[in-house]
Amino acid sequence: MSLRAIPVAELLATLAARDIKVWADDDRLRCNAPAGALTAEFREQLRDRKDEILDFLSMAATVARQQPAIVPLQSQGTRTPIFAVPGHVGAPFTFSDLSKHLGDDQPFYALQPSGYDGQSEPMERVEDIAEYFARQIVEYQPAGPYIIAGYCSGASTAFELAKILGQRGAEVRCVVLFGPLYPPTNEKLPRLAYFSARSHVEAIAREIAKRPTFAARLRYVSGRLGNRLRDLVIRFRERKQPVVADPVLESRARLKSTAMAAFRRYIPMPYSGRVCIVLPNTDWLRSGAAARRWLRVAPHADFYFGPANCRAASMLEDPEASAIAELYRKATKKLND
Amino acid sequence: MNEVLPIAAGSTAVPLLKDADHQALVVEYNATVASYPSDRTIIDLFREQVTRSPDAEAIRFGTATLTYRQLDERSNQMAALLSSTGMGPGRIAVVFMTHSIEVVVAILGVLKSGAAYVPVDAATPEGRIAIILKDISNGTDGRAPVVITQTGLQSVISPSLADIVVLDADFSSILNQPVSAGPPAATPDGTAYIIFTSGSTGTPKGVEIAHRSLVNYIWWAAGVYCSGEGLAWPLFSSLAFDLTVTTLFTPLIIGGRIVVYLGDPGMQSMVVLKIIDDNAVDIIKLTPAHLAMVRDRDLSSTRLRKFIVGGEDFKTELARDITKAIPHPVEIYNEYGPTEATVGCMIHRFDIDRDLAASVPIGIPAANTGIYVLGEAYQPTGPGVIGEMFIAGDGLAKGYFNRPDLTDERFRMATDPQGGFSNLRLYKTGDLARWNSKGSLEFLGRADHQVKVGGARVELGEIEARLLKHPHVPECAVVAISTSVAKPATQTAAQIGHSESPAPQDGIARLVAYYVSSKPLTVADLRAHLAEELLESMIPTYYVPLERMPLTSNGKIDRAALPEPTADNIQPTQDFTAPSTETEKTLAALWCDLLKIESIGRHDNFFDLGGESLLVMRAVSRMRKTFDLDVQLRNLFERPTLAGLAEMIDGMRWAANSGGTSLSEGPREEIEL
Known part of the structure; x- marks a missing residue:
């Protein structure tokens, strides 16, 4: 194949095979080769495709220095960039819908925790996770201002991250906590158990209320009990069968349990910067998430509430994400005012 | 410590419904109370018309016609024959016939006997008919239903499943029956018909409509569509489709004429064209798909003045084309309604100047009908919020025949959305809708x-x-x-x-x-x-x-x-170019395997192809293994196309390999460009 037709990567590989080294020196292309190795055709290619080669080398250099934690959901835009910590599952996609609703002018980076990729190990302390994110953010964008966001249990990491960045002199315009769980420092397990049981009971009560007759309600309850029993039987049977491990699911499970343990251990300390707390709905104030407790460490926090039927688990997904994006705009508009 | 902001100050929550909206969208919109002869049956109304115009032509098929008196007498004879075999209130007769004058006689005869009729299309497969017959038998204490049919269709019915009346073969026995009316047997609360519609489980479900509901609908339809005129209506659509109920009964209570058309099974589209060419009717009820076939016909001299369109989303463009193609003024109505609410429960008359949206609106509720868009817990939704459409009113079916569970599920008692403390029976349509900012209802397909x-x-x-x-x-x-x-x-x-x-x-x-x-x-x-x-x-x-x-x-x-999407019929993206570099080819094979896709082009985007969450992580994991490079999740977001990511992988590979020491000894030269 003619050298003219081959992609830059292949051209460079062809050169490398002949021990011809090519590198960028600002806007110049430099080349070091064994005497005689640079044929006229190679020279012509290097000259004619100089810009193309420089672009490739620049991209390769950037990729080599990349910060794995910074996942650009939307890298364009002129507004203050948002760096957002997902919940305990660590999925950067959590913010995809919200980012879309915030538009093309709002840079939005999800933060991928160590351990999410299945290669590195998950970190065991919220402070360490926040430190890791802080380093990656500063490497990626050395100067602020930043907006730091967090969802669910990731809110604690976001809170800590904002403090670390602030302590290092970076300008953190605002910390936005979406449906945050307050770390259950005192009543760890009982509170979580209560929270979980209550949400279950409420969900069942809602379903029962939808049934028009007593018979239909009875059918629903018995059907649910039956399903639960069947699940238990299946689970019991599956215990006896060898399980084929899925590395992606395994790493997620490990990250999840480590992140939850880190979250439970975390004790937030007072923060004087601006904090906006976006709750799925007003009922969330009475939930086990203990949202009001954030006022102990962020006494000036502002609260914003989503629609009555918005649920915490899906508040950042469509269709709820649009209302939550509106709340974000409102919160940051105040900031600009 | 700060107080938590009150909801009004701190929230832009999507409201459920403000008072003014509630008044406009729930109360005033549903102010549909209208009087109708609720104490009479459809047979009573037909007989009153017979008294008013006994010698007017009631039905025509080719050159054969019957006057109102003749249709009345013939159906009296039919009723008498059926009554003599034990038919009466609470019984069910399946009408399995082709379009003909006799099928109308049969239906009226069944109704006069006090029984309910079940229309079954002549093209219905044998297996489906058997399911319907067994269902009827199960729902009537194991009693075999009566099937009224014709010689040509008789063989489709298994004699073990039904008592068969072959109308054309048994005609002499009908003619021996008295022509005078028997004692009234049908009652307003009695079932007039049961229409079997397809069920989500694959088993047809019978929707049971009472005489009162039928009378409410037909009385309203006659007022809206006929305005006292005796119009000619073509009977051509499937009898098993409740859209046809309008054509079957409306003319007969107002002195109109039914013009019967017989089409080959499954070829009703051709019949529609024949109706247009015949030019013998004033009004037609049909689906948008059938109307679309009329569009290209020469309509310059048609006598059609009114179109009632129902059954599917009705495009404004189609309504506009029809209006323009006919030189005289035409009335085009969009009628919406599930079988469970008796044919039609919402109506909109198309206005070529005002209706500019893509679809013709479904309009406002019919007489004695309530239409509600409700969210969870049966709360009316506000403008812009998608909810499910619920129907209340006199048109609601009695339920599903022999399916109390399904009836419970779809017909529910809930607090009256208009307010107050009374309960209202609502039919859960499964249709999604929302109020737009102009206060019109937008139909958004099936839930x-x-x-x-x-x-x-x-x-x-x-x-x-x-x-x-x-x-x-x-x-x-x-x-x-x-x-x-x-x-x-x-x-x-x-x-x-x-x-x-x-x-x-x-x-x-x-x-x-x-x-x-x-x-x-x-x-x-x-x-x-x-x-x-x-x-x-x-x-x-x-x-x-x-x-x-x-x-x-x-x-x-x-x-x-709908055909299965295959590599042959899927339309390729215009800029499809096959992967060219080795990295692109390797990456394409990896994505194809992961996404279960046959081929991927250079410019295809991983996320557009269905890559999400777990698949993204699996892709990253496999790319690392395949290329032996530290591919990161972020790379996929930065370069989501095949060519883009392949180039980035090449860049990573270059960066990883370019730092080595020189392989060769001896003199070297350096150039700068």
Whole structure:
């Protein structure tokens, strides 16, 4: 194949095979080769495709220095960039819908925790996770201002991250906590158990209320009990069968349990910067998430509430994400005012 | 410590319904109370018309005609024959006949005997008829139903399942019956008909309509469509389709004429054209798909003055074309209604100047009907919020025949959405709708067309509505498929805000858009058009152009008959270019395997192809293993196309290998460019 037709990567590989080294020196292309190795055709290619080669080398250099934690959901835009910590599952996609609703002018980076990729190990302390994110953010964008966001249990990491960045002199315009769980420092397990049981009971009560007759309600309850029993039987049977491990699911499970343990251990300390707390709905104030407790460490926090039927688990997904994006705009508009 | 802001100050929550909206959208909109002869049956109303115009022509088929008196007498004889075999209130007679004068006689005869009729289309397969007959038998204490049929159809009915009356063969026995009316047997509360519609489980379900509901609808329809005129109506659509009920009874209570047309089974489209060419009717009721076939006919001298369109979404463009094609003023009505609310419960008269949206509105509730858009817990929704449409009123069916569980599920007692403390019986339509800012109701397709694709809830109706707004797409259907089986996925029943993925566990759900276009369109065109209003997750992955949409015998789009999307019929993206470099080819093979896709082009985007959450992580994991490079999740977001990511991988490989020491000894030269 003619050298003219081959992609830059292949051209460079062809050169490398002949021990011809090519590198960028600002806007110049430099080349070091064994005497005689640079044929006229190679020279012509290097000259004619100089810009193309420089672009490739620049991209390769950037990729080599990349910060794995910074996942650009939307890298364009002129507004203050948002760096957002997902919940305990660590999925950067959590913010995809919200980012879309915030538009093309709002840079939005999800933060991928160590351990999410299945290669590195998950970190065991919220402070360490926040430190890791802080380093990656500063490497990626050395100067602020930043907006730091967090969802669910990731809110604690976001809170800590904002403090670390602030302590290092970076300008953190605002910390936005979406449906945050307050770390259950005192009543760890009982509170979580209560929270979980209550949400279950409420969900069942809602379903029962939808049934028009007593018979239909009875059918629903018995059907649910039956399903639960069947699940238990299946689970019991599956215990006896060898399980084929899925590395992606395994790493997620490990990250999840480590992140939850880190979250439970975390004790937030007072923060004087601006904090906006976006709750799925007003009922969330009475939930086990203990949202009001954030006022102990962020006494000036502002609260914003989503629609009555918005649920915490899906508040950042469509269709709820649009209302939550509106709340974000409102919160940051105040900031600009 | 700060006080938590009150909701009003701190929230931009989507409101449920403000008082003013509640008054306008729930109370005033449903102020539909109208008097009608609720103490009489459809037979009473027919007999009153017979008294008013005994010698007027009631029905015509070719050159054969019957006057009102003759139709009355013939149906009296039919009723007498049926009564002599034990038919009466509480009994059911299946009418399995082709379109004819006799079928109308049979239906009136059944009703006069006090029994209910079950219309079954002449093209119905034997197996389906058997299911219906067994269902009727099970629901009537094991008693075999009576089937009224014709010689040519008799063989389809198993004698073990029904008592068969062959109308043409037994005609002499009918003529021996008295022509005078027997004692009234039907009552307003009695069942007039049961129409079997397809059920989601594959078993047909019978919708049981009482005389009172039928009278409420026909009385209203006669007022709206006929305004006292005795119009000629063509009887051509399937009797098993409740759209036909309008044509069957409305003319007979107001002195109009039924003109019978017989079409080959499954070829009703051709009959529609024959009706136009015959030019013997003033008013026609049909589906939009059938009306679309009329569009290209010469309508300059038609006597048709009124069109009632129902059954499917009615495009404004079609209504406009018909209006313009007919020189005299025409009335075009869009009638909406499920079988469970007796034929039609909403109406809109098309206005060529005002109706500028893509679809003709479904309008306002019919007489004695309540239409509510409700969210969870039966709360009326506010403007802009998608809810499910519920219907209340005198048109509601008695329920599903012999299916108390299903009746409980779909017909519910709930607090009257208009307020107060009384309970109201509501039919859960499964149709999604929302109030727009102008206070009109927008129909958004079926709730059971709500699917989950790539983790996002998707309303197929909303995608179809947007696609139909394309000026060159008159018809379309969007379905979710599982790529591992490549068949349209079963649409799962879903409640508002709750849905399950249609994808089986081993497949990845993808959206396929089937469309008919008036000129060739590119995928890029279609995607750009959809992307103007829809979220990315709602943009179909595949596009299949069709010459025409497959239709059911009822004239609706037959989703089950849509072709399986294959490499042959999927429209390629305009800029499809095959992977060229080795890295691109390796990466394409990896993505194909992961996404269960046959081929991927250089410019295809991983996320557009259905890559989401777990698949992204699996892709990253496999790319690392395949290329032995530290590929990161972020790389896929930065370079989501095949060519883009392949180039980045080449860059990584270059960066990883370029730092080595020189392989060769000896003199070297250096150049700078």
